[in-house]
Structures are given as structure tokens and as C-alpha cells.
Amino acid sequence: MTGTKCIDLTDRSRKEKLGTDKEEYRRLKVRFYYSGIDEPDKEPVRLVSEDIYKQLGIDNPDLDRYYRHIKVYEDLKMKEGSFHLILFSHGYGCPAEQNSDLCSHLAENGYIVASIAHTYEASDVVFEDGTRIGYDESLTEKMHTKSLLAYLDHYLLNRQKLSPEKAWKHFDRRQHRYSPFMMERIEEWVKDDLFVLSCIHEMNEEEGSFLYHKIDFSHGVGATGHSFGGAAAYHHCLNDDEICCGVNMDGSLYGEHDEKINHKPFMQIACRTDDNTVARAFIFHDRPVHFLSFKNMTHMGFTDLKLITDKKELVGTSDPEQTMLVLNEAQLAFFDRYLKQGETEDASKFQLDESALSEYKVL
Numbered sequence: 141m142t143g144t145k146c147i148d149l150t151d152r153s154r155k156e157k158l159g160t161d162k163e164e165y166r167r168l169k170v171r172f173y174y175s176g177i178d179e180p181d182k183e184p185v186r187l188v189s190e191d192i193y194k195q196l197g198i199d200n201p202d203l204d205r206y207y208r209h210i211k212v213y214e215d216l217k218m219k220e221g222s223f224h225l226i227l228f229s230h231g232y233g234c235p236a237e238q239n240s241d242l243c244s245h246l247a248e249n250g251y252i253v254a255s256i257a258h259t260y261e262a263s264d265v266v267f268e269d270g271t272r273i274g275y276d277e278s279l280t281e282k283m284h285t286k287s288l289l290a291y292l293d294h295y296l297l298n299r300q301k302l303s304p305e306k307a308w309k310h311f312d313r314r315q316h317r318y319s320p321f322m323m324e325r326i327e328e329w330v331k332d333d334l335f336v337l338s339c340i341h342e343m344n345e346e347e348g349s350f351l352y353h354k355i356d357f358s359h360g361v362g363a364t365g366h367s368f369g370g371a372a373a374y375h376h377c378l379n380d381d382e383i384c385c386g387v388n389m390d391g392s393l394y395g396e397h398d399e400k401i402n403h404k405p406f407m408q409i410a411c412r413t414d415d416n417t418v419a420r421a422f423i424f425h426d427r428p429v430h431f432l433s434f435k436n437m438t439h440m441g442f443t444d445l446k447l448i449t450d451k452k453e454l455v456g457t458s459d460p461e462q463t464m465l466v467l468n469e470a471q472l473a474f475f476d477r478y479l480k481q482g483e484t485e486d487a488s489k490f491q492l493d494e495s496a497l498s499e500y501k502v503l
Contacts, residue, residue, distance in 0.1 A: 142244040143176030143216030144185065145350060148267050151335045157328065158260040158276055169257040169265050170336055171236050173247040174223065174354075176216025184211040187237040192263050193448065201448045209447055209464070210240050218354060224479050225340065225355045226362040227333055227376075227383075228255040229369025231391075231443070232283070233275045235263045238443045239366060239389075245468040251362075251475065252355060256336050258329055261368075285318040293318065297416050307419035315394055322368070326394045329372045334380065337361065359482035360384030362475050366442055367391045370409075374421065377404040385478035387471055389442040392417035401426055405478040407471065411437035411456070412498060422503055430490070432470055433499040434458065442467065458496055466496040 151166040184207065193201040226246060230238050236257035243253040257265045260276040267273075284290060297310050315323055341357075343349040363373035363386040370391030376383040378400050387407040392414070402425040409432045410418050421429055434441070434456075441455040446464055449455060473490040494500055 141176050141178050141182075141216055142212045142247045143172075143174050143214070143218060144187075144212045145172045145174075145215055146170065146268075147172070148269075149336060149339050151332075153335075154331065156259075158279070159273070166332070166335075167259055167267065168332055168336060169236065169259070169267060171255045171257070172351075173212065173240070173243040173253040173255065174216075175219045175247050175250065176213060177219055179213065179216060182213050182216070185214045187212060187240050188235055188444075189264060192235060195263070196445070196454065198445075198449045198451065198454075202450075203448065205460075206444065206447045210244055210444065212240060212244055218350065222354055222356040223250055223252045224359065224362065224475070225357070226251050226253045226364060226475060226479070227337065227373075228253055229258065229329060229333065229363075229365035229372045230255070230262060231365075231367030231369055231440075232261055233263055233280075234366070234443065236265075238445075241444050241447065241464055242364075242468050242471065246472060246475065249472055249476075250480065252351075254336060254340060256332055258332055261325070261329075279321075282321040283319065284322070287318075290314075290318040298413055300416070302416055302419070304419040304422045307416035308423055311392065311417050311419065315392075319394065322394045323396060326368070326371055326375055329368065330375050330379070333363070333372060333376065337382070357382075359479055362386065362479040364471060365389065365391065367439065368394070371395065374402075374406070377402050377406055384482075385474070387474060388418065388421065389467075390414055390418075390439050393420045397424070399424060402429075403427055405474070406430070407432065407474045409434070409442065409467070409470070411439065411441070414439065425503070429503040430470075430474060431499065431501050431503060432466075432497055434463065434466075434496060435498040437463070462493075462496045466493060469493075 149168045154166045156164040236255045263275045265273045343351040344355045363376045365373045366389040370388030373386040377386040385405040389409045405427045407430040408421040436458040437456040446455045446460045
């Protein structure tokens with residue numbers, strides 16, 4: 141059984157830059173997923189408010205299918221032993237629970253996953269004291285410059301067939317010109333993650349903590365995420381020594397990276413329309429980059445929405461069960477090789493059912 145537990149954290153080294161009260165310290169909520177000891181009579185927790193689905197225009201979410209896949213139980217006792225840690229970050233404006241199918245799959249196979257809710261930029265954060273902070277809608281106007289030239293530039297980048305080098309130069313020029321706010325925020329998300337990681341180190345040494353001596357840091361820490369959270373995982377691989385490998389699920393690679401080389405194994409997952417925005421991952425590296433491109437997919441199809449709705453404009457038309465199976469198994473294989481086993485040598489190929497993929501290759 142997959143256990144889950146939430147904790148609240150306050151970073152007293154940073155004042156909050158978003159919201160109305162700039163005297164507040166940065167508050168974060170973290171949901172942990174882990175392998176727990178079975179309690180047969182325990183009822184699974186409902187992870188996400190149905191209001192979130194309504195905000196996306198999903199009037200009849202298929203929650204039966206969703207909860208057949210995702211059974212997560214609050215406050216289970218953790219199994220004996222120690223486990224490797226993976227940090228997860230959600231997409232911009234999405235909930236920390238958006239990939240619970242993936243997180244529970246990793247947890248059941250020997251990992252502890254810490255999913256970090258980035259306050260004001262997550263869709264719904266509820267703290268233990270009852271404070272509820274939703275997504276700050278005013279941020280939508282700041283994300284990208286609204287102009288005909290910006291729209292045209294975005295259209296051309298997504299529609300042109302470009303070499304990785306030309307695609308990266310185009311995207312880098314675009315982010316500096318039209319998305320400086322997102323470049324600023326990626327730095328703040330990375331600070332969020334590293335603060336949470338420092339707290340997890342403390343809890344791992346704190347007698348009485350539910351994480352006491354539960355995490356094996358011997359090979360480092362993994363990072364994964366969707367969209368903006370995936371861009372944060374890439375940023376970690378470039379800059380943070382403790383992060384030993386990372387996965388980006390369809391996230392445009394925002395950040396001031398110049399020509400910095402990625403020395404960590406990486407997995408870049410994308411749908412065909414977004415190849416040009418992730419091209420940097422294929423150029424500046426000296427360790428294996430595993431590239432998975434999914435058929436008939438859209439950006440939000442890489443989240444649990446794939447199991448909740450069949451709206452093709454949201455999640456594409458690929459088979460939900462098969463798509464999620466490949467998505468989950470690919471990441472499990474990646475982290476087993478580069479985090480659990482501590483291997484950094486080149487890998488020829490993971491054992492994947494490629495029926496959901498349009499392309500798979502190791503660069």
C-alpha cells in the first residue's frame with residue numbers, strides 16, 4: 141500500500157515575493173509518497189478537490205477510473221528499511237498531487253517521493269492551520285508578454301522543423317524577450333526545492349521524525365516534474381551537486397543556462413509539438429539523455445488528467461492505460477539505473493513497450 145503524509149514548512153531565510161503580504165516568510169507544503177505497511181480496513185484518501193477539475197472545464201471527471209489506479213492511504217506506517225529520495229514538482233498552476241499515479245508507482249517500488257507545492261503557483265495549497273492559498277490568477281498576465289510579435293514567435297517555434305541547435309537559440313531568445321518573469325520564477329522554485337531537501341536531511345537525522353533514518357542518500361537524490369516543474373528538475377541537474385539524475389515531462393527549459401554542460405543522466409519526455417522548447421537537453425550534455433516522444437499526446441496528458449477525462453484537447457487521444465504504464469515504467473527504469481544502482485555509464489535501452497511512443501532514443 142502507498143502511504144502519504146503532508147507537512148508544512150516555512151523558509152525563514154526568504155520573504156514571500158508573491159501574494160499581498162510581502163512581510164510573510166515563504167511557506168510550502170510537501171506531500172510524501174512512500175511504501176507503507178498494509179492496513180486492510182483503511183480507506184484511500186481523495187487527493188484532489190473536484191473544484192480543480194471544474195476549473196479545467198471537466199464537468200464529469202471519471203473518478204472511478206482514477207481511483208482504481210490510485211489508492212493512497214494517509215499516515216500508514218512506513219515499511220522497514222531505507223529508501224532513495226525523488227523530488228517532484230508540479231506544473232505551473234497545477235496541484236502537487238497532479239501525478240499521484242507516478243508518485244505512488246515509484247513509492248511502491250522502493251522510493252520516497254516528496255511532491256512540493258509551490259505556493260501561489262500551485263492550484264490549491266491547504267496548510268495545517270486551515271490557511272488555503274489557491275493559484276494567483278494575476279500571475280497569468282506576467283508569465284509571457286502579450287503581443288502579436290510574442291504570439292507569432294511562439295507559433296513559429298512550435299511549428300518549424302529545426303535542428304536542436306537552432307531550436308534552442310530560438311527558445312533562448314524568446315524566453316529573454318517575452319518571458320523574463322518565468323526565468324525569475326524558475327530560480328525561486330529551485331530555492332523551494334533545495335530548502336525542502338535541507339529539511340528532509342534534518343528529518344532523516346531527527347529521532348521521532350517519520351523520516352528518521354528512512355532515506356538513503358548514498359547515490360544522491362533524483363528529481364522529476366511536469367512542465368515548469370520539469371524545467372526545475374533540469375535546472376537542478378545543471379547546478380546542484382546532490383541531484384544525481386533528473387526527468388522532465390514536457391517542460392520548456394526556462395533558465396539562464398548559457399552553454400553550461402549537464403553532467404547528470406537525464407530523461408526528456410515530450411509530445412511532438414513541444415520538441416523545440418526542450419532542445420537544450422539534447423545539446424549540452426556529456427552523460428546519457430534518454431528521449432521519449434509520445435504519440436497522440438498533449439501537454440496535460442502527462443498528468444493524472446489522462447485517467448480522469450477523455451477530452452482530447454486536454455489529454456490527447458492515446459490510450460490512457462497504456463500511456464500511463466509506459467510513462468511510469470520508463471521513469472522507474474531510469475531511477476533504478478541511475479539513482480538506486482548509482483550507475484552513470486551509458487545505457488543502450490530500457491525495456492519498454494514502445495507502442496505508446498513515436499520515438500525513443502539515447503543520445
